[in-house]
Amino acid sequence: SQTIHQWPATLVQPVGSPLSLECTVEGTSNPNLYWYRQAAGRGLQLLFYSVGIGQISSEVPQNLSASRPQDRQFILSSKKLLLSDSGFYLCAGQGGGSNEQFFGPGTRLTVL
Amino acid sequence: AQKVTQAQTEISVVEKEDVTLDCVYETRDTTYYLFWYKQPPSGELVFLIRRNSFDEQNEISGRYSWNFQKSTSSFNFTITASQVVDSAVYFCALSEIASYGQNFVFGPGTRLSVLP
Numbered sequence: 445s446q447t448i449h450q451w452p453a454t455l456v457q458p459v460g461s462p463l464s465l466e467c468t469v470e471g472t473s474n475p476n477l478y479w480y481r482q483a484a485g486r487g488l489q490l491l492f493y494s495v496g497i498g499q500i501s502s503e504v505p506q507n508l509s510a511s512r513p514q515d516r517q518f519i520l521s522s523k524k525l526l527l528s529d530s531g532f533y534l535c536a537g538q539g540g541g542s543n544e545q546f547f548g549p550g551t552r553l554t555v556l
Numbered sequence: 557a558q559k560v561t562q563a564q565t566e567i568s569v570v571e572k573e574d575v576t577l578d579c580v581y582e583t584r585d586t587t588y589y590l591f592w593y594k595q596p597p598s599g600e601l602v603f604l605i606r607r608n609s610f611d612e613q614n615e616i617s618g619r620y621s622w623n624f625q626k627s628t629s630s631f632n633f634t635i636t637a638s639q640v641v642d643s644a645v646y647f648c649a650l651s652e653i654a655s656y657g658q659n660f661v662f663g664p665g666t667r668l669s670v671l672p
Contacts, residue, residue, distance in 0.1 A: 487647070488647070490660070543608070544591055544606045545603075545649075546603060547593075547602075547603075550600055552599070
């Protein structure tokens with residue numbers, strides 16, 4: 445089975461600062477990868493997904509971008525954070541013969 | 557378009573009570589998958605079960621059971637003899653086959669509180 449790693453676990457950043465969240469996958473090759481955001485007490489909002497290196501699809505226009513420089517690496521970035529970017533960010537992977545998504549532990553981002 | 561509805565926003569039960577979490581989905585595809593995930597206070601989503609659209613057999617795993625009914629587009633989740641450790645947010649999800657792989661849609665979640 446696959447394992448999803450995310451870091452950092454928590455992050456406090458000032459408005460206007462840059463952001464880089466990293467997600468790596470173990471246990472499968474060529475997975476589909478996803479970034480979700482979860483606002484406090486809310487459901488999951490799909491931000492980006494990727495089917496391969498360099499292939500990114502955006503679901504919601506926003507202040508964020510994603511990149512996939514390697515098969516098992518998925519990065520979420522921002523040049524200038526907004527207060528509304530605060531939330532819990534989850535990376536998920538799907539593939540390797542399984543139909544379900546597996547999730548990382550998440551990063552809790554607070555923008556002040 | 558696909559959609560997942562979890563009408564129960566929050567449920568509170570007392571330990572040892574049975575509780576059912578409802579999930580209703582919409583899809584135009586004949587081939588799809590349904591899932592339940594548990595999100596404990598730590599935040600990570602834990603996969604519980606997958607069902608494909610051609611398998612309507614109900615499933616039991618310990619105190620957990622799932623009832624899939626295509627006629628009503630429902631995939632309900634029952635916890636028998638609930639425990640405090642069952643307290644979490646539970647998400648129902650649907651995936652359809654897309655050109656790139658699978659397209660996942662999550663319900664808004666149901667927050668379950670099991671009181672001692």
